[in-house]
Amino acid sequence: MLGAGSLARVPDELDRLGCRRVLLVGGGSGGGAADRLAGLLGDRLAGRVARVVQHVPADLVAAATAEARDVDADGLCSLGGGSATGLAKAVAVDLGLPILAVPTTYSGSEATDVYGVRGTRKRTGRDLRALPRVVVYDPELTTGLPAGVTAASAFNALAHAVAALCAPAGDRIAALYGAEAARLISAALPVALEHPADLGARADLLLAAYLAGSGLAAVGTGLHHRLCHVLGGRYGVVHADAHAALLPHTLAWDEALDVAGTARLAGVLASDDAVRGLRALARAVGLRGDIAALGVPAADLGAIAAEAAAAVADDHPRAGDAAWFRALLTEAYGGDRRSSEGG
Numbered sequence: 001m002l003g004a005g006s007l008a009r010v011p012d013e014l015d016r017l018g019c020r021r022v023l024l025v026g027g028g029s030g031g032g033a034a035d036r037l038a039g040l041l042g043d044r045l046a047g048r049v050a051r052v053v054q055h056v057p058a059d060l061v062a063a064a065t066a067e068a069r070d071v072d073a074d075g076l077c078s079l080g081g082g083s084a085t086g087l088a089k090a091v092a093v094d095l096g097l098p099i100l101a102v103p104t105t106y107s108g109s110e111a112t113d114v115y116g117v118r119g120t121r122k123r124t125g126r127d128l129r130a131l132p133r134v135v136v137y138d139p140e141l142t143t144g145l146p147a148g149v150t151a152a153s154a155f156n157a158l159a160h161a162v163a164a165l166c167a168p169a170g171d172r173i174a175a176l177y178g179a180e181a182a183r184l185i186s187a188a189l190p191v192a193l194e195h196p197a198d199l200g201a202r203a204d205l206l207l208a209a210y211l212a213g214s215g216l217a218a219v220g221t222g223l224h225h226r227l228c229h230v231l232g233g234r235y236g237v238v239h240a241d242a243h244a245a246l247l248p249h250t251l252a253w254d255e256a257l258d259v260a261g262t263a264r265l266a267g268v269l270a271s272d273d274a275v276r277g278l279r280a281l282a283r284a285v286g287l288r289g290d291i292a293a294l295g296v297p298a299a300d301l302g303a304i305a306a307e308a309a310a311a312v313a314d315d316h317p318r319a320g321d322a323a324w325f326r327a328l329l330t331e332a333y334g335g336d337r338r339s340s341e342g343g
């Protein structure tokens, strides 16, 4: 459900799920919203895990799983960005508990059955136990999302929209979701940045996150996501920042993407070219198109390329082609060359 004030509906939704002893997963996001939710849960609150970390470290999963067992939880309630949702997902896969998710960013994780855990490298998997059973979107929780996180997180959703719309093996439902999500983001993101408390724009971005995530779940992740996860796994690069920096480059380079879908994306972005349209939006919302700023060492580009070339799906035309990945990464490292050309 989506609507201002819908946080108050969470207890009823948990009752509908039959959850009586809930582990709350969520800490500092959303201006004390997790504390408010703890109060709303009353005696349904069996325990709480307040520490969440990007990319879901394996030791946090072990601790949260142990906590869920200790308090005899029969359900999980996450509140926060993709890091809180992701920790709940990993516990749900371990214990088979249902999740109610209250997302406070545009990561869209709540709409997919994809989960990830970071040990020595980041590993992702798909499991329907990871898919939240109920999602409650309350735009009031997102008005305090800092501008930089708002922009990068919306580009995370946009990356999902691009994947859904331009997937090589197209899917009409996913493409529809992806196109509408991209349209919502290009219209609402500048408004949300200029007027952070605009609940209409914030609701549109949450809706876009849901549509884009659902579309992505239908078609699966491609080259772009593999690269983001390689950077996240190796250097802990903030996931949304990796999406924002890489998306214009992967859209320009990934020859597996569907040409008709890319043309449709250009139209949605009101441009004659999808890459130019994306770069124009990124510039307008203050996002940089380079991975150098994310702390990726230049000396490692060859090693990253080798890992990405091995990680991309076998049927991708550039699977195993480390030299091609290195060229892509070299461009992404130097930034958006074409951004200075306008358009």
Ligand code: NAD
Residues within 6 Å of the ligand: 028, 029, 030, 031, 053, 054, 055, 056, 080, 081, 082, 083, 084, 086, 104, 105, 106, 107, 108, 109, 110, 112, 113, 114, 115, 116, 141, 142, 143, 144, 145, 146, 149, 153, 156, 239, 240
């Ligand atoms: P995040 O959850 O770490 O949140 C980013 C920052 O924003 C944090 O500092 C957080 O405390 C803060 N924050 C969140 N909501 C806020 C709010 N409403 N107000 C103020 N501050 C707020 O980052 P994210 O980008 O949402 O999620 C990233 C994680 O999600 C990564 O681990 C990524 O791999 C995963 N992810 C998974 C999927 C999937 O389908 N499985 C999809 C996207 C992202």
